[in-house]
Amino acid sequence: MLDHLTSICPDLLYDGVCNVDQCPKRHDAKLCDICNVICVPDSSFDAHLRSAHHQANFAALEATKSLKCTLCNIIVTGRAPWNQHISGAAHRKTATAKGVSPQTEPVDPTTPSGHKRCSLCKRNIISNQWSSHLRGQDHRKREMVAGYKALYEQAQLDKNSVTVTPAEVHFGIVDMARSREGVTAKLILSTDNATSRIRIVSVKAYTTSNKSISPFSMNLPAGSASSVLTHAKRITLPVQFQHDQLGNYEGHVEISFEDAVKRRFIIVRQVKAIVGDTADHELLKARIPYKGRVRVPWRKGQMLLPGRRPPALDAVPWVKKLPAAxxxxxxxxxxxxxxxxxxxxxxxxxxxxxxxxxxxxxxxxxxxxxxxxxxxxxxxxxxxxxxxxxxxxxxxxxxxxxxxxxxxxxxxxxxxxxxxxxxxxxxxxxxxxxxxxxxxxxxxxxxxxxxxxxxxxxxxxxxxxRVPFRRQHEALAATGSALKTVLFPEVTEASTRQVSKSAPSTLYNPLLKNNPEQLHAVNCIKQLEPGTAPYIVFGPPGTGKTSTIVEAILQVLAQDTRARILACAPSNSAADEILGRLKTRLDKKVMFRFNAVTRDRTTIPEGLLQYSYTNPQGVFSVPSITRLSEFKVIVSTCVSAAFAYGIGLQPGHFTHIFVDEAAQATEAEVMAAVKRMVTTSTRIILSGDPLQLGPIIRSDIARDLGLGKSYLERLMERPVYNDSVAKKTIIKLLKNYRSHKAILDFPNERFYGQELQPCGSPPVINAFLGSPVLANKKFPVVFHAITSMDNREASSPSYFNASQVSLVKDYVARLLEQGTKATDIGVITPYNAQAKKIRKKLEHIAGDSTVGTVEMFQGQERRVIIVSTVRSTRELLAHDIKHALGFVANPRRFNVAVTRAQALLVVIGDPLVLSLDPLWRAFMNYVFNNGGWKGDAPGWDTRAPVDDSGDYVQSVLQAAVQDMDEFARRMEQLVLEGMEADGAEANEDRPWREVE
Missing domain, CATH: 2.40.30.170 (Efflux pump adaptor protein, beta barrel domain)
Incomplete structure (x- = not known):
């Protein structure tokens, strides 16, 4: 359908003018680049401009669009500030100096020179690639959607003297009891033509979800007389909604009419309903509509008057000057x-x-x-x-x-x-x-x-x-022969030599005695020779990698009294975890915790502050270089570990450098701890899991070019760490002490080659078998499918989902009723706005539960984990549905989220949106096929193999296009049926055939 879009002149559509003589293309179309709607014929454009939808979009754009003044070379945000600017004295003075009118038009600062802006694709296109872009499959798809939007918009208009009120049917928030019974709303049909007799031909309700049966329904009035609309008689059509699941539901009803001369037409009305708790939705709704952030005016080239530095910045006696870089x-x-x-x-x-x-x-x-x-x-x-x-x-x-x-x-x-x-x-x-x-x-x-x-x-x-960046630049500038083995280790005799398998005579952690992989790692680290390849402890979820590192540190100290150890991690919380485990064996005389001078003291866990040093003003600092040299263990974050070089400790001072959670650090961050302090006598030990969260990178360019790959992950790709070679360079821990087998099975198969062995304590991991919250009493994993709507508020770009917040609250309340402690419950969500809404909802019933993003839960565990995936969209006309998943579709984030639970994992999400991603689709298949599903059944075959490279986005978009095709065909069919009913009218435009 909508094949006519291919015949529209692109110059007219996108530039507003066609300069081609005798252009064969159509010139009766207009594009609204605010709403991304293509109106054909262009006579429908005025109706679009008058629509409430366009008016709302226009108002929002006028308030937030960036506008550049080429005369003054400044950017303002919004039409009102622009008008103020061009009427201001400074602008008028500049215009006069340049001999031009001050009433200049703004330009779009987001479009670079030599580019054209494609409003449909929301991309800047190099000018000489514009024509090929317009012919591209992705752009053509967006054109098709823009045409469908106009078609649907036209169908919603009252026409042929018929009015249908209201303009939209919204059942509001319906509680579950009423939703199961069914609720009814009304559409009022009327005509303002005194002579009209219009028959209602048919009525039908459709849903925009993947349900085969719509929860909405509508029937024709009984009797033929009841379906004839006249000026004297209005007709009331009841619209019903009935469903037994929580969530947001949308659809539309189509009313087909036939007038006195047998012409048929259609009027469409959207229908919506929310099944849930009214109080919850009222509390959680967006208080301020989302507008997007407005650029704050800023004058460049101003004289900067410096402020007064806080004394804390001078608390550490640096002897090395940090480069500006x-x-x-x-x-x-x-x-x-x-x-x-x-x-x-x-x-x-x-x-x-x-x-x-x-x-x-x-x-x-x-x-x-x-x-x-x-x-x-x-x-x-x-x-x-x-x-x-x-x-x-x-x-x-x-x-x-x-x-x-x-x-x-x-x-x-x-x-x-x-x-x-x-x-x-x-x-x-x-x-x-x-x-x-x-x-x-x-x-x-x-x-x-x-x-x-x-x-x-x-x-x-x-x-x-910039100080953390400068410290990393300082480290990256280091050179030396010892670095070759650190950065690019090769296979050598030392790296392949057999290691003693006998357990240490004394284990500080007796739990390690029955774990051969952990014992092997400790032995390898004890026997690690100076200057050899860094040793890697590959620790999947719940396998005890930090326990292994702590045991290895204590064994090294027991073996060599001259050992000096730097133990670091990417974050303060991870470094504090190392310190907290070592403090049971090491006192503050032999162990020091370096904290950045800017660290908030209230963030330091109880019992750990004693290992830090503060100056007389109470600011974190360092003791004398002599005293610092005496500590056997120094604990720090990776970037802060650069302090050792900065205050004068000599390279080679540390015999061992341990980096825990190394997969979460960028290579530059690890180098801040390593590169300036390493010599041929230094041993480096890394622990982490490259299949869990990697470094947090803001720049897509930097991430794609290599900053998103950790030092640990890059090393693991080298031959010296290959399974067929490595005997003394890497160990993979295999015993999972955290999760029930049902929770572990899917990530074990997808990420770890089914090598992980569930070894958790039975009283812990089996605690929720038979629980009423389970769909399958023997399977402690639940996927609760809910169709809903994500939202944003004020200027925050972060998403929240009120229906999912309400459902999280319901699960937590039920768990508390069963005796679960709030401290045993963790709620993971990928968006900060959702985390804030959930905390607000739980503060009075489970204030001690932990609610946060995936990053907060890395390295943690809870008896119960509830995951709220947030993203949901029912608007299948949207051309950017691929972005509906946001960063939910990230394998490492998924891996962390589903491997935090010990005994119960509950995932709440929109199956249609999540199924766009092959990994999520496979997970939902796993849960559904094991009986752990709640809510509406998935709209695909859960037994069919999942294509990991499959473009499920395209399949969903194709289904949406097919739905719109069917809608377009129904509209077209009505016209054709009307023509067939009256042959004379249908033949009016046909030429007479001369037969003689």
């Missing part, structure tokens, strides 16, 4: 002026080495690190604030920062914030240093000349803390 101009130009794909291609062809080796290693990762820093700085702009006021509080100026408690943005002591007077032409910009961070505000010290007037408002910009 600014982003090179060439890289900044590429990243600023080129679209992402083009920029990546440019870097690949001109800056990325074909083969990575020890000579270009540092240069390569410095480039990726700068690329990541560029993106991090840009992302920080999301938190810029407009028209804010400061409050004077003693020596400080305080600023309330929304999202501070959730670390969005993350602000620590020593960070800088710049302030410019709002709605002013002043040429000064004030820099303020953060001296104190509280729950909702920060305390700043500015330049002494910063004296805001009463009620004065400022625009605020958060500045990126």
């Amino acid at each position: 600014p982003i090179p101009d060439f890289l900044s130009t590429i990243l600023t002026t080129q679209p992402e794909d083009t920029a990546k291609a440019t870097l690949c062809t001109s800056r990325i080495p074909e083969t990575l080796d020890h000579q270009n290693h540092g240069k390569f990762f410095k480039l990726l690190l700068w690329t990541e820093e560029f993106r991090a700085e840009r992302d920080l702009r999301l938190y810029d604030m407009a028209d804010v006021q400061f409050k004077k509080e003693g020596q400080y100026y305080t600023l309330v920062v929304p999202g501070l408690a959730e670390k969005r943005p993350s602000v620590v002591v020593g960070d800088r914030i710049e302030a410019q007077a709002a709605n002013s032409t002043t040429q000064r910009c004030f820099e303020g240093y953060v001296h104190v961070v509280r729950l909702e505000d920060v305390c700043l010290c500015f330049n002494p000349s910063f004296k805001p007037g009463s009620g004065q408002r400022f625009n605020i910009r958060f500045k990126l803390n």
Whole structure:
């Protein structure tokens, strides 16, 4: 259907004008690039512009679109600020100086020079590739959807003097009891034509979900007289909704009419219903409609007046000067002026080495690190604030920062914030240093000349803390012969030599005695020779990799009194975990915990603060170099571990460097701990799981070019760690002490070659067998299918889903009734907004439960894990359905989420959306085929093999297109049936045939 779209002139459609003489294409179409609707014929365009949907989209765009003034070279956000700008004195003065009218039109700053913007695909296209882009399959698909949207929009209009009210049927929030019984709404049909006699031919309800039977229904009035609409008689059509599952349901009803001359037409009305708890939905709904963040006005080239640094920044006696390492101009130009794909291609062809080796290693990762820093700085702009006021509080100026408690943005002591007077032409910009961070505000010290007037408002910009990046650049610049083995280990006699298999005479953790893989790892680390390949402990979920590392550290110390150990991890929480396990054996005389001077003391677990050092002002620091050299173990994060070199410890001081959770660190972060301190006498031990969460990378370019691959993962790809070679370089732990077999089976098969052995304690892992919350009493895994709607509010781009929040609450309440402790329940969700909504809902019934994103749960476990996947869409006309999964469709995030549970795993999600991803589809098949499914059954064959490379997005889109094709055919068929009923009218446009 809609084949006519291929005959439309693309120049007219996208440029608004056709300059081709005698162009054979159609010229009766218009594109609304605000709503992405193609109106054919163009006479329907005016009706579209008057529609409420277009008006809402237009208003939103007018308020948020970025507009660039080419005269003043500045960008403003929204039409109202633009009008203010061009009427301002500064703009008019610039226009006069250039001899042009100040009434200039803005340009789109998001479209680079030499590119054209495709509004349908939301992409910038290189100008000389525009024609081929328009012929591309993906663009053609989006054109088809745009045509369907116009078709559906037309069908919703009242026509031929018939009015159907209301414009949309919404049953509202229906509780489960009423939904099971069925609820009814009404459509009122009327005509304002005194002579009309219009017959209702048929009525039918359709659903937009994958259900074969619609929960909506509608019937014709009984008797032929009851279905004739006249000016004197309105007709009421009841619409019913009936269903027995929670969630959001959408569909439409089609009413077919026939007028007095047998012409047929159709009017469509959308129908919606939500089955759930009214109080929950009212509490959780978006308070402020989502608008997207508005760019905060910022004047460049201002004189910067520096603020007063907090004393904490000078608490450590550094002896090495940290390099500035600014982003090179060439890289900044590429990243600023080129679209992402083009920029990546440019870097690949001109800056990325074909083969990575020890000579270009540092240069390569410095480039990726700068690329990541560029993106991090840009992302920080999301938190810029407009028209804010400061409050004077003693020596400080305080600023309330929304999202501070959730670390969005993350602000620590020593960070800088710049302030410019709002709605002013002043040429000064004030820099303020953060001296104190509280729950909702920060305390700043500015330049002494910063004296805001009463009620004065400022625009605020958060500045990126570059110190961690600079520490990594400092490490990456290191060179030396010892680094070749560290960075690119080869197969040697030492790396393949047999290791003693006898258990240590004394085990500090007796639980290891029955685990051959853990014992082998400890022996290998004890016998690791200096200068050989780094040793890797590959620890899948629940296999005790940190226990293995802690035992190995204690064994090394017992074996060699001269050993000096640096134990680090990517995060403070992971480093604290190492410290917490070692503290039962090592006191503060032999072990030191280095904390960054900016760390919040309240985040340090009880009993661990004693291992840190603070100066007389109470700021984290370091003892003397002599005292520091005496510690047998120093614990730190990877990046902070660079302090050892910075304060003067000599390379080779550490005999062993341990990096736990190494798969979560970038290679540059690990190098901060390793590269400056390693010599031929250093032994390096890494532990982690490259199949769980990797490093958090903001830049897609940096991630794709290699920063997303951890040092551990890159090493594991080298021959020295190959199973057929490695005897002394790597061990894979196999005994899972965490999860019930049913929870472990799927990730074991998908990620670990079915090698993991369930060895959890039976009283723990079997605790929920027979529980009422299970669909299969012998299978402690539940997938609860729920059709719902994700949402956003205010300017936050993070999603939440009220129906899923309500269902999470129901599960938690039922578990608490059965005696489960709140501390034994963890709720995982990929979106911060969802986590906040769930915490709010659980605060009075399960305040001690843990709710957070996947990253928060890495390395943790709970008796019960409930996963809320959030994303859901019922709008199958949307052309960007591929993005409906967001970053839910990430194998490593999936692996972490489903392997945290010991005894019960409950996953709540929209099966249609999740089934777009082969991994999620396979998981849902696993649960359904084992009887663990709740909710509406999946709309696909769960016994059919899953194609891991299959494009299920295309199959769903194709199904949506088929639905719209059927809709278009029904509309067309009505017209044809009307023509067949009256041959004379149908023949009017046919020529007479001369037979003689």
